[in-house]
Amino acid sequence: MAKWWWFAGVLCLAATAGAKDAAPAAADPALEARMLQIAAELRCLVCQNQTIADSHAGLAEDLRRDIREQLASGASNEQVVQYMTDRYGDFIRYRPPLKGSTAALWVGPAVLLAGGLLVLVLVLRRRARLQPDRFEPDEGDDRDAGEDLGEPVARP
Amino acid sequence: MKSLRFIIPLALFLVVVGFLAVGLKLDPRAVPSPLINKPAPAFVLPRLDDAAKTMRRDDLLGKPWVLNVWASWCGPCRDEHPQVLALARGKHAPIIGLNYKDARDDARDWLRQLGDPYTASLSDSDGRTGINYGVYGVPETFVIDKNGVIRFKHVGPLTATVVQTRIVPLLKELNG
Numbered sequence: 001m002a003k004w005w006w007f008a009g010v011l012c013l014a015a016t017a018g019a020k021d022a023a024p025a026a027a028d029p030a031l032e033a034r035m036l037q038i039a040a041e042l043r044c045l046v047c048q049n050q051t052i053a054d055s056h057a058g059l060a061e062d063l064r065r066d067i068r069e070q071l072a073s074g075a076s077n078e079q080v081v082q083y084m085t086d087r088y089g090d091f092i093r094y095r096p097p098l099k100g101s102t103a104a105l106w107v108g109p110a111v112l113l114a115g116g117l118l119v120l121v122l123v124l125r126r127r128a129r130l131q132p133d134r135f136e137p138d139e140g141d142d143r144d145a146g147e148d149l150g151e152p153v154a155r156p
Numbered sequence: 157m158k159s160l161r162f163i164i165p166l167a168l169f170l171v172v173v174g175f176l177a178v179g180l181k182l183d184p185r186a187v188p189s190p191l192i193n194k195p196a197p198a199f200v201l202p203r204l205d206d207a208a209k210t211m212r213r214d215d216l217l218g219k220p221w222v223l224n225v226w227a228s229w230c231g232p233c234r235d236e237h238p239q240v241l242a243l244a245r246g247k248h249a250p251i252i253g254l255n256y257k258d259a260r261d262d263a264r265d266w267l268r269q270l271g272d273p274y275t276a277s278l279s280d281s282d283g284r285t286g287i288n289y290g291v292y293g294v295p296e297t298f299v300i301d302k303n304g305v306i307r308f309k310h311v312g313p314l315t316a317t318v319v320q321t322r323i324v325p326l327l328k329e330l331n332g
Contacts, residue, residue: 045187045292058257059292062283087290089190 028072035067038080043092051094189290189309196223196300197288204255204263204277211252211278213304220307220330222251222323223298224274224314225286227258228266230294236313237270243319244273248327249299253277256286256294299323301330 039053046057052064070080081093090096098106198213224240226233244251253274255263260279267277280286289298299308308326310318
């Protein structure tokens with residue numbers, strides 16, 4: 001049994017090793033981690049719902065290589081992101097900067113939420129002011145509930 | 157006041173329909189390029205027909221030109237090729253091919269088979285020039301003016317409509 005677990009463990013390791021780039025990745029694990037951290041924030045423009053870190057598209061591989069090279073030559077994370085935005089626009093960033101053209105993206109959900117809450121509050125307030133006779137009586141529910149309880153149940 | 161009950165939902169519905177109708181016609185793959193009206197990135201690349209000769213971006217200054225990114229492995233490039241050939245026949249401007257991440261022999265065979273509309277094709281074998289031009293979906297086409305500024309970009313295969321309504325008029329304006 002112990003042997004079996006050991007074997008399964010090795011298989012898992014092999015699987016994760018295969019999923020990574022066969023590239024010169026292992027050369028500098030710290031740099032590789034920074035590269036993946038940046039790449040995880042960038043959209044792969046070939047398969048738009050994947051990040052550059054996830055994608056196997058040729059372009060994503062090339063861009064990972066570019067990020068790696070720039071970090072190796074001493075660029076900061078911000079400089080790398082700027083390099084990408086200069087070429088591919090804000091669209092490449094999963095977290096675009098807040099500015100005129102992206103304002104709707106950032107503020108929109110909050111505005112919708114505020115609007116929904118406002119409508120909810122208005123409706124509840126108006127209902128609270130209504131006379132009780134404006135509401136349908138609950139007797140139907142009560143009767144049903146009573147019947148349910150009164151149903152004959154075989155008990156020992 | 158009572159009629160508001162019907163008008164407000166109807167108005168909201170029409171707004172949503174409006175957004176959806178516009179959204180249907182947008183192409184999510186057409187990403188606005190930040191490079192429009194910016195200087196075309198510099199390059200020094202070997203020519204496809206003779207790797208010993210290189211061409212630089214600055215060699216092309218002085219008149220407008222078209223940069224067409226293509227590859228022999230790219231299916232849509234084959235689809236757009238008749239349009240590139242037609243554009244070349246119009247002699248509006250030199251068309252420079254950027255042969256993106258391709259094998260030299262495959263690329264040459266491809267041109268031999270389908271016809272060569274390019275004044276010159278340049279080998280971008282590792283795709284670095286492509287990245288500098290923000291290329292993400294081959295084929296792509298750029299129009300660059302005589303000062304080396306990118307004036308127009310089209311992503312995806314050229315169509316007769318794009319060539320006739322956008323590229324040819326722009327080249328005429330830039331030449332004029």
